[in-house]
Amino acid sequence: xxxTPIEIPSKISHSQPFVPDTGxxxxxxxxxxxTPPEEEEHRSTVGSLALAPVIEIDKLYSAPEESKSQLxxxxxxxxxxxxxxxxxxxxxQKSRLMDADRYTQRFEAILPALFRCRKIGDGYxxxxxxxxxxxxxxxxxxxNLNQLTTAWRILRELRNKPFVEFEQAxxxxxxxxxxxxxxxxxxxxxLLEHLExxx
Amino acid sequence: MSNSKSKAYVETTxxxxxxxxxxxxxxxxxLAALARYGETLLPVYSIKELKAGALGHFAWLHxxxxxxxxxxxxxxxxxxxxxxxxxxxxxxxxEALAAATRxxxxxxxxxxxxxxxDSEDAxxxxxxxxxxxxxxxxxxxxxxHQTIQELDCYIEAAPRTDxxxxxxxxxxxxxxxxxxxxxEGDLKAPQAKELLIALRDAxxxxxxxxxxxNRRSVLNQLIRQxxxxxxxxxxxxxxxxxxxxxxxxxxxxxxxxxxxHVPLAEAIGKRAEAP
Numbered sequence: 362x363x364x365t366p367i368e369i370p371s372k373i374s375h376s377q378p379f380v381p382d383t384g385x386x387x388x389x390x391x392x393x394x395x396t397p398p399e400e401e402e403h404r405s406t407v408g409s410l411a412l413a414p415v416i417e418i419d420k421l422y423s424a425p426e427e428s429k430s431q432l433x434x435x436x437x438x439x440x441x442x443x444x445x446x447x448x449x450x451x452x453x454q455k456s457r458l459m460d461a462d463r464y465t466q467r468f469e470a471i472l473p474a475l476f477r478c479r480k481i482g483d484g485y486x487x488x489x490x491x492x493x494x495x496x497x498x499x500x501x502x503x504x505n506l507n508q509l510t511t512a513w514r515i516l517r518e519l520r521n522k523p524f525v526e527f528e529q530a531x532x533x534x535x536x537x538x539x540x541x542x543x544x545x546x547x548x549x550x551x552l553l554e555h556l557e558x559x560x
Numbered sequence: 561m562s563n564s565k566s567k568a569y570v571e572t573t574x575x576x577x578x579x580x581x582x583x584x585x586x587x588x589x590x591l592a593a594l595a596r597y598g599e600t601l602l603p604v605y606s607i608k609e610l611k612a613g614a615l616g617h618f619a620w621l622h623x624x625x626x627x628x629x630x631x632x633x634x635x636x637x638x639x640x641x642x643x644x645x646x647x648x649x650x651x652x653x654x655e656a657l658a659a660a661t662r663x664x665x666x667x668x669x670x671x672x673x674x675x676x677x678d679s680e681d682a683x684x685x686x687x688x689x690x691x692x693x694x695x696x697x698x699x700x701x702x703x704x705h706q707t708i709q710e711l712d713c714y715i716e717a718a719p720r721t722d723x724x725x726x727x728x729x730x731x732x733x734x735x736x737x738x739x740x741x742x743x744e745g746d747l748k749a750p751q752a753k754e755l756l757i758a759l760r761d762a763x764x765x766x767x768x769x770x771x772x773x774n775r776r777s778v779l780n781q782l783i784r785q786x787x788x789x790x791x792x793x794x795x796x797x798x799x800x801x802x803x804x805x806x807x808x809x810x811x812x813x814x815x816x817x818x819x820x821h822v823p824l825a826e827a828i829g830k831r832a833e834a835p
Contacts, residue, residue: 476680483690486683490684493661531695531698546661548656548660549582549689553581554581556618
């Protein structure tokens with residue numbers, strides 16, 4: 362069988378140095394061309410501010426010191442994730458399913474490190490945690506194109522807005538569920554049953 | 561297959577299975593049952609019971625994870641409340657819960673020390689429970705065709721977390737003590753007395769179960785002292801009898817608790833069905 366070699370993005374590293382950026386350009390997966398529509402609209406309506414100097418993402422959000430280093434790490438990891446999922450999508454679109462799955466596996470391997478950056482906030486953490494359990498519940502079965510696209514798009518948005526509110530993050534989680542990802546811990550309903558027996 | 565003429569009156573246990581037991585056979589059965597009926601009706605009393613019961617249990621567990629920041633300590637806390645987790649089973653439960661968070665991808669499992677792993681697992685469950693509580697509440701009125709029998713005495717406030725403590729606030733979980741019970745009027749209507757007597761007689765007088773004794777006692781009070789107002793606690797004690805009484809004549813009570821609902825429903829010529 363002809364297997365296409367996979368090029369892993371060379372910049373994947375958990376200790377990747379922070380690149381000053383607005384979050385809207387430069388890093389893979391968040392170039393201006395892939396900016397979500399609402400961001401583009403926002404930028405085009407700010408009048409004179411449109412020409413203002415770019416604001417670094419860690420200045421744009423008032424992150425406490427403790428979470429700042431996690432933010433820097435997470436932004437790098439999210440960029441890697443977006444890139445890997447983009448490659449997986451391309452492979453899936455070309456019906457190179459094995460390649461798509463290999464990119465996906467590499468993305469899933471980043472999830473625990475992304476979760477270790479959870480001090481960024483519960484909104485960020487619940488999105489990453491949901492993808493983590495979705496991967497567990499897949500039990501090795503590959504993500505389909507729709508699922509890859511949803512994860513890719515939402516992680517791209519998360520990289521642009523890592524301090525997402527919990528309620529808004531749950532809308533992302535609902536999108537995961539809507540595309541067939543099962544995002545709950547496999548054992549969670551058993552917990553409820555044991556608690557009910559106590560009553 | 562859907563029967564367009566059939567109606568189901570959805571009881572709390574089915575609502576809980578459909579909303580709070582993701583990816584389980586119980587959830588599949590509940591959802592399949594809801595699809596089976598031409599019309600599904602959800603009384604607000606079911607929502608009230610869900611919040612005071614199953615949702616409250618999950619909120620307690622969530623808060624325990626917030627408090628302990630440890631999976632091991634949370635399992636220990638559960639063991640003090642539930643015989644399932646006692647002694648030998650406690651370590652098995654802890655292992656199962658910890659194992660359920662592991663992603664089997666090569667290179668992903670960079671081992672941290674036990675404390676950080678334990679705290680990470682606690683955070684995973686805390687977030688998963690918070691997600692489940694908030695989203696299940698959001699979906700509660702979307703499961704059935706209609707939500708009926710609104711309760712003026714009960715405020716259906718969404719679960720929220722305290723920004724400072726991180727604990728869930730599910731209040732109010734019960735009816736307002738300042739407002740008259742919304743169901744009281746129907747329960748005390750002249751034609752209701754016969755139904756109340758039949759419901760009371762369906763509960764064995766010799767039953768040793770606390771819920772049976774309480775339910776009989778409130779039904780007796782409604783029959784013998786109709787002038788006396790029902791308290792919030794008495795309304796809760798009526799519980800399953802409320803479903804039998806208020807289920808429309810052309811509907812069946814959809815419940816997993818057949819043991820309690822069948823005798824009550826049949827006593828007044830109604831039916832209960834399991835999903």
